Amino acid sequence: xxxxxxxxxxxxxxxxxxxxxxxxxxxxxxxxxxxxxxxxxxxxxxxxxxxxxxxxxxxxxxxxxxxxxxxxxxxxxxxxxxxxxxxxxxxxxxxxxxxxxxxxxxxxxxxxxxxxxxxxxxxxxxxxxxxxxxxxxxxxxxxxxxxxxxxxxxxxxx
Numbered sequence: 001x002x003x004x005x006x007x008x009x010x011x012x013x014x015x016x017x018x019x020x021x022x023x024x025x026x027x028x029x030x031x032x033x034x035x036x037x038x039x040x041x042x043x044x045x046x047x048x049x050x051x052x053x054x055x056x057x058x059x060x061x062x063x064x065x066x067x068x069x070x071x072x073x074x075x076x077x078x079x080x081x082x083x084x085x086x087x088x089x090x091x092x093x094x095x096x097x098x099x100x101x102x103x104x105x106x107x108x109x110x111x112x113x114x115x116x117x118x119x120x121x122x123x124x125x126x127x128x129x130x131x132x133x134x135x136x137x138x139x140x141x142x143x144x145x146x147x148x149x150x151x152x153x154x155x156x157x158x
Contacts (some may be wrong), residue, residue, distance in 0.1 A: 001060060004147040008066035009048040011140035012041035012073075015133060022129070031115040032059045033080040037133055038075035060148065069142035074137030080130035084120045 015112070016038055022028040030038075044066040053061035083090045120128035127135070 001063060004052060004067065004144040005048065005063050006061075006141050007147070008044050008063055008070060009071075011136070011144075012044040012048070012066075012070055015136060016041040016045070018125075018130070019133075025030060028129070029115045033076065033083065033090060034115075034130070037073050037076045037080065037130065040069040040076070041137075044069035044073075061091040064145065064148055066099045067141045067148070069141075070137050070144070074134045074141060077130045077132075077137060081128055081134055083118050085131060086118070086126050090118065105111035127140035 019030070019038060023030060023134070047062050047066040047069060051059045051066065054062065079088075082088050082091075120130070123129075124132075
């Protein structure tokens, strides 16, 4: 269970940290769907941190819940990647506004970049950031659940 717990703490922290780094260092502003992918990672971090404070069955339940949150982010990422590749359309307006801090609210809004959900801000090997989030989130969440299931089976076989 220790490895699964580590996965649901480190994995979302790296993915969320990478998204924030890309936003603030490289100017890869998030769209609305990008922002929705971040919330489950934040939830997984909070639940995983709470799991550090409890033991036994509540800890196992918290780790499973954190893994499910990571999988939820992966599902949103997969949906977002599909929107970017044109496989389906988004029910959202597909724009987001990042306001500045110059003190002139209207000028900040007018100068803010318009970020579309259906256009990938960055790709590597034809996979967008949303696609990578989906891949890594499914791997992290799936591996954590697999480890938890494997540990449960061993406990019952004894």
